[in-house]
Amino acid sequence: MKTKIAIVGTGGVGGFLGGLLARRYRDDPEVDIYFISRGQALENIRSRGLIVESQQGNFTARPKAATDSAAEIGEMDYILLCTKAYDIEGAVGQIRPAIGPRTVILPFLNGVDSAEKIKRMLPGHAVWDGCVYVVAFIVEPGRIAEHTNGYRYLFGSAQGPDERLEELERIFTDAEVRARLVPDITRRVWDKFAFISTVATATSYTDEPYGGVLGNPDYRAQFTALLDEFQAVAKAKGIVLSDGIAAQVVDQMERIPADTTTSMQRDFRAHRSTELESLTGYIVREGKRLGVPTPTYDRMYAGLLQR
DSSP states (O other): OOEEEEEEOOSHHHHHHHHHHHHHHTTOSSEEEEEEOOHHHHHHHHHHOEEEEETTEEEEEOOSEEESOGGGTOOOSEEEEOSOGGGHHHHHHHHGGGOOTTOEEEEOSSSSSHHHHHHHHSTTSEEOEEEEEOOEEEEETTEEEEOOSSOEEEEEOTTOOOHHHHHHHHHHHHTTOOEEEOTTHHHHHHHHHHHHHHHHHHHHHHTOOHHHHHHSHHHHHHHHHHHHHHHHHHHHTTOOOOTTHHHHHHHHHHHSOTTOOOHHHHHHHTTOOOOHIIIIIHHHHHHHHHTOOOHHHHHHHHHHHTO
């Protein structure tokens, strides 16, 4: 029987990953790729395919099927959840008809509590962990641009060995997707969160790009405080971060073009829904629960709530 994989969400992260998979496995005898999307993006993908502009070249990808109804495609072997963090509940509700006893759900989205939320909604099902390092965004519905200097998708399971982990890694590798199975996925997810939580919070609060935050002494001092508070909360939770994580975050920021903005910052500017609760509010709430002071996070979170 064919391996069936659904990508839920065709924005930057899901559109780029789904596009690479759909390009490789179109009319493949062993693997079928499905997109679960909605609105104009779905209409455009159905009519012309998903257009991907990547650092490795532009291409158009056509999945086995694109739909907004999971019931139309049946039970999946793997569901790659690539929505925004605030869409998790709605996305899980949408994909329930495609979830069977052997279905694996792998979230590739921002935040550190996504897998736990999904597990609470789908008790007894296999839910893995993933994190993504990619700069990709929607040019228009159904058209994605990727501008990363070395993207990568990391995934794994805290529940122990599972032969399906290696199977999915082979599927990614055959599609020339830079995706890797890692044994220390919890640390990797939290290392990534150290970057996105602090950077998204600082850029959104100041409404400055990366270079504006690092180049202003006051903003840089506030950013350093965010990093200190983040590490204190992680330590209180028993999370082991990589050595020198704060310096790594700053170094990564400095290697990215100075005019870069974060997706949360752009969402605030456009008055769209944001990932404030999962990226900033989570650290504030965990700090209070654990008795760890987070004054800089508290101030920025309160200010952003008023936007």
